Amino acid sequence: MKYLLWADAVLAAVGATMTIAVGFVALVFSLYIDASPITRQGLSGVLIITSCFAVLFVVAVAATLGVKRARNWHWPLQALLALSLPLMWTIVTAQLRSP
Numbered sequence: 001m002k003y004l005l006w007a008d009a010v011l012a013a014v015g016a017t018m019t020i021a022v023g024f025v026a027l028v029f030s031l032y033i034d035a036s037p038i039t040r041q042g043l044s045g046v047l048i049i050t051s052c053f054a055v056l057f058v059v060a061v062a063a064t065l066g067v068k069r070a071r072n073w074h075w076p077l078q079a080l081l082a083l084s085l086p087l088m089w090t091i092v093t094a095q096l097r098s099p
Contacts, residue, residue: 001067004078008064011081015057022050045095052088059084 029043063081066074 005067012060015053018053
């Protein structure tokens with residue numbers, strides 16, 4: 001269980017860091033939305049990516065707390081985390097590849 005706790009905590013830290021970093025990019029895009037058409041078109045993609053990392057953060061924190069407190073409900077959260085990672089990967093890569 002210790003390795004599961006570490007894995008969940010690392011995913012939570014990555015989710016928090018990326019949410020803050022990409023959220024800052026979204027803030028800058030929203031401030032300069034009229035500067036060029038590229039920022040107007042790119043803002044929705046940046047917001048989607050920020051949302052994906054925020055969801056990763058929330059689910060990973062809940063899973064970490066479940067493992068740390070040895071609750072029975074941590075297994076459904078582990079399954080949700082395992083299922084959501086490939087889905088988020090697909091969404092984020094699709095947004096990064098879009099023109």
